[in-house]
Amino acid sequence: MRRFLLILAVLCLVLWGMVFFLLFERRDQATAALPTLMVLPSLTPSDTPTRTPPATDTPTAIATLTPTHTATATATFTPTLTPTLSTRVVEISAVMPGVYVPPTLTPFPPGTILLPALPQPVEPLPDATNEPPPYEGWYSFESDNPAVHYSTPWEPRLHASASRGQYHRSENVQSYASFTFEGEGLRIRYVAARNMGIFQVVVDGVVIDTVDAYAPELAFPGTRVYTIGRGVHTLELRSAQQRNPQSEGYVLALDAVQVFRGTANTLIIPPPVETYTPTPQPMPAAGVELVGAPPTVQPTTTPIPPSLVTVSVVIAYDENGNRAVDPAEGVSGISVRVVEVGTNRVVAQAFTDSSGFAQLQVVTSAQARVVVPYFGKVWQLPNSRRGGNVRFTLLLTPGNQPGLIP
Numbered sequence: 001m002r003r004f005l006l007i008l009a010v011l012c013l014v015l016w017g018m019v020f021f022l023l024f025e026r027r028d029q030a031t032a033a034l035p036t037l038m039v040l041p042s043l044t045p046s047d048t049p050t051r052t053p054p055a056t057d058t059p060t061a062i063a064t065l066t067p068t069h070t071a072t073a074t075a076t077f078t079p080t081l082t083p084t085l086s087t088r089v090v091e092i093s094a095v096m097p098g099v100y101v102p103p104t105l106t107p108f109p110p111g112t113i114l115l116p117a118l119p120q121p122v123e124p125l126p127d128a129t130n131e132p133p134p135y136e137g138w139y140s141f142e143s144d145n146p147a148v149h150y151s152t153p154w155e156p157r158l159h160a161s162a163s164r165g166q167y168h169r170s171e172n173v174q175s176y177a178s179f180t181f182e183g184e185g186l187r188i189r190y191v192a193a194r195n196m197g198i199f200q201v202v203v204d205g206v207v208i209d210t211v212d213a214y215a216p217e218l219a220f221p222g223t224r225v226y227t228i229g230r231g232v233h234t235l236e237l238r239s240a241q242q243r244n245p246q247s248e249g250y251v252l253a254l255d256a257v258q259v260f261r262g263t264a265n266t267l268i269i270p271p272p273v274e275t276y277t278p279t280p281q282p283m284p285a286a287g288v289e290l291v292g293a294p295p296t297v298q299p300t301t302t303p304i305p306p307s308l309v310t311v312s313v314v315i316a317y318d319e320n321g322n323r324a325v326d327p328a329e330g331v332s333g334i335s336v337r338v339v340e341v342g343t344n345r346v347v348a349q350a351f352t353d354s355s356g357f358a359q360l361q362v363v364t365s366a367q368a369r370v371v372v373p374y375f376g377k378v379w380q381l382p383n384s385r386r387g388g389n390v391r392f393t394l395l396l397t398p399g400n401q402p403g404l405i406p
Contacts, residue, residue, distance in 0.1 A: 313372070
């Protein structure tokens with residue numbers, strides 16, 4: 001019985017295996033791959049695929065038809081890469097010593113007006129306050145123009161000689177005036193007087209001029225014309241905190257700012273500033289040439305001319321001990337001499353009077369000294385060669401002195 005069941009189970013498995021095999025074969029036939037149409041770029045004849053006709057079903061001896069499927073060959077294509085067109089720019093710099101290439105002129109657009117320098121303003125200039133921009137040529141921006149700003153209020157004043165009859169001034173050396181404008185030329189009209197100081201003209205943070213505004217009489221001059229290039233610029237007028245030695249103050253006053261703006265076809269090319277650079281030159285070798293000449297004069301000693309020296313000597317006995325010569329303290333009859341140093345020759349001699357005073361006049365060019373032999377006192381005369389007056393005082397200390405001093 002067990003063997004029968006085992007054989008039956010094996011047959012069932014075989015039968016189910018055949019059923020599953022037939023089912024999968026039919027699915028493969030139903031899902032056969034279909035060729036897909038593709039556009040292949042630039043195929044070469046060598047790249048043309050070879051196609052094999054599909055296989056046909058062949059009946060077998062078995063009653064059940066078993067179809068067989070042969071896969072369709074698929075063409076493989078390797079495209080040929082074509083380089084794209086590109087531009088390569090090569091810059092070559094060649095240095096050829098000794099070869100000079102002359103410069104070529106740059107053509108300017110037709111109608112361009114070339115000026116070597118800015119034209120000088122001819123007053124009265126148009127007032128920029130009364131005309132709207134854009135401005136062409138010279139225009140005057142008055143001191144009360146809204147574009148002129150003062151760091152601290154400046155005092156407005158009226159005068160018939162001022163531009164438009166008005167100017168602004170300030171005594172504060174820390175205050176300044178600023179003005180932003182567009183143009184390529186600039187000129188400052190300021191006030192000069194006895195109390196004006198020195199101020200600086202600053203454009204875009206660079207000091208381009210320093211102006212001394214001192215004048216003995218009130219005047220309204222203008223600075224030189226400054227070429228500053230096209231574009232927007234910022235002007236500052238500030239005190240240099242200095243003044244002319246003859247000036248009475250440091251006042252800074254602004255009358256007007258004059259601006260030049262060229263037209264679109266005007267081009268100002270100032271001449272280049274020539275600078276001279278010294279070129280070192282080889283110096284020839286120094287040579288020595290003997291020439292005849294008179295003998296060199298040797299220096300000789302020039303004797304010093306004699307001079308007059310006046311010598312005054314006071315000899316006193318300090319009886320009260322106050323270290324001063326008082327009346328009735330003079331010692332009379334004391335010999336005073338002037339002798340030469342080295343030779344000890346007496347040049348002059350005198351005796352003191354009742355007040356203890358003696359005076360000697362000596363004409364000599366040698367070094368001399370004053371001697372009081374009785375008391376052994378000696379003074380040098382350092383100025384005997386240049387002359388003059390010399391005074392000496394001999395003060396005797398209190399003590400028992402002889403009753404008679406020769």
